[in-house]
Amino acid sequence: MTTAPDARTPSDAALTDRRNFIRFLAASPVLTPSAVSALVGALSAGASSGALAQSYDVLRAPQQKAVDGVITAPEQALNVFDFEPAAKKALPPAHYGYLASGVDGDETLRLNHEAYDDIAIRVRRLIDVRKIDTSVTLFGETFSTPIMLAPVSSQGAFHAEAEAAVARAAKVKGNNFILSTVGSTSIEDVIAERGGPCWYMLYPTDDWSVTEALVKRAEAAGxxxxxxxxxxxGGRNTETLFRFRRDDTRDCKGCHAGGFANEVSRKPMFDDLDVSKVTNLYGTGMTWEFVDRLRKIVKGKLVLKGIVTREDAEIALKHGVDAIIVSNHGGRAEESLEPTIRALPEVVAAVDGKIPVLIDGGIRRGTDVLKALALGATAICIGRPYCWGLAAFGEPGVAAVLAILQREFETIMKQVGATRIAEITKDSVMVRA
Ligand SMILES: Cc1cc2nc3c(=O)[nH]c(=O)nc-3n(C[C@H](O)[C@H](O)[C@H](O)COP(=O)(O)O)c2cc1C
Known part of the structure; x- marks a missing residue:
């Protein structure tokens, strides 16, 4: 059937306009051939109408100059990396160092992202992908996107509105949010700001009564x-943090006086708890017996974060765990040189579909999201990128990071011919040796 010109739908008209505009660009005497090809590439990449609109907006908008190459507004960001220098500029050196740091030489941190370059994407053609559905269902709740927010402690160190700003941004696109035990905001406030539940990440401490109280409070909040x-x-050596600390002229002892009670005095989840018997938040001597004990008091789902081997995944199944997050704490736990995306397949194979497997570490592009899902992840989490957005611009910064990743993800999802998450399979990628 042919369509008369005067019967064009708005999207047909937009397409024709786009073609004419690209022709105009190509003929333009003021643009070099490489500039034309970059612009055409950017416009053509706009697979979704949102992306396309954004591309045009960039061309029409008044010139907003980045200062010294650093963006000054979230709308200027072309990708999530653009937020990191802006966060660095906004934060005192020690706080930026805390966010940026890995351990030892930061090699695992680096590899977490770089390992995605070893995976190529197998695109498919001639599939109608104008309408796609990016929703995932986890534990009976449907989220509009598989992009979730990993627990990051002390977000008050990055922005005055801390996790409240993040929860509001997460609400807009329906991203799941995991609140850290040592967050700067209470779970009740986060749930209120998000307008829905969030998951609660537990550092249990070495006092069981505190563990119990934290779990009860989180579950009561929803x-x-x-x-x-x-x-x-095992403890850790955060050299990058230590190096940035040297450049910070503030007196850190004002906030970090030492001692557990002092350290958690600005962490609302510990309000009204007797922490006099707690000596340690991290090195608590936890074993699988601890997991069993916790399993007995957790009424909802129990997730283990930090599993990276087939062996531990198999044991986790035997201990009644409901999901695993393949994570090396964003390269902040140990310098293993094992990026999480490389650990994912063995964990997925061990679990054999019995429970969901999530992954975090180094995810910076929509293509990274697709690759992780193709290799068997049910959902993915990001840590630093949303904190860069938060530190640089507060809630709008977080919202922009989430929107960029979502847009990139939808674009590549369409290019592999997937109209829903289940259609992203191992055939969507090719792992290079
Ligand atoms: C500043 C910072 C604080 C973190 N705090 C926690 C935490 O309290 N609990 C936790 O389980 N993971 C924590 N993580 C790890 C993240 O949950 C996540 O595993 C990691 O950031 C993912 O890697 P990415 O930053 O490369 O996206 C933290 C990470 C960063 C960068």
Whole structure:
């Protein structure tokens, strides 16, 4: 059937306009051939109408100059990396160092992202992908996107509105949010700001009565899942943080006076708790017996965060765990040189579909999200990128990071011909040796 010109739908008209505009660009005497090809590439990449609109907006908008190459507004960001220099500029050196740091030489941190380059994407053609559905269902709750927010402690160190700003941004796009035990905001406030439940990440401490109280409070507030982080038992050497601390002229002792009670005095989840018997938040001597004990008091779902081997995944199944997050704490736990995306397949194979497997570490692009899902993850989490957005611009910064990742993810999802998450399979990628 042919369509008369005067019967064009708005999207047909937009397409024709786009073609004419690209022709105009190509003929333009003021643009070099490489500039034309970059612009055409950017416009053509706009697979979704949102992306396309954004591309045009960039061309039409008044010139907003980045200062010294650093963006000054979230709208200027072309990708999530653009937020890191802006966060660095906004934060005192020690706080930026805390966010940026890995351990030892930061090699695992680096590899977490770089390992995604070893995976190529197998695109498919001639599939109608104008309408796609990015929703995932986890523990009976449907989220509009598989992009979730990993627990990051002390977000008050990055922005005055801390986790409240993050929860508001997460609400807009329906991203799941995991609140850290040592967050700067209470779970009740986060749930109120998000307008829905969030998961609660537990550092249990070495006092069981405190563990119990934290779990009870989180569940009473409405957390459907408790996420036990198991990868911080050995201590760590955060050299990058130590180096940035040297450039910070403030007196850090004002806030970090030492001693557990002092350290958690600005962490609302510990309000009204007797922490006099707690000596340690991390190195608590946890074993699988602890997981059993916790399993008995957790009424909802129990998730283990920090599993990276087939062996531990198999044991986790035997201990009644409901999901695993493959994580090395964003390269902040140990310098293993094992990026999480490389650990994912063995964990997925061990679990054999019995429970969901999530992953975090180094995810910076929509293509990274797709690759992780293709290799068997049910959902993914990001840590630093949303904190860069928070530190640089507060809630709008977080919202922009989430929107960029979502847009990139939808674009590549369409390019592999997937109209829903289940259609992203191992055939969507090719792992290079
Ligand atoms: C500043 C910072 C604080 C973190 N705090 C916690 C925490 O309290 N609990 C936890 O389980 N993981 C914590 N993580 C690890 C994240 O949950 C996540 O595993 C990691 O950031 C993912 O890697 P990415 O930053 O490369 O996205 C923290 C990470 C950063 C960068």
């Amino acid at each position: 957390a459907p899942a408790i996420v036990l982080t198991v990868d911080r038992q």
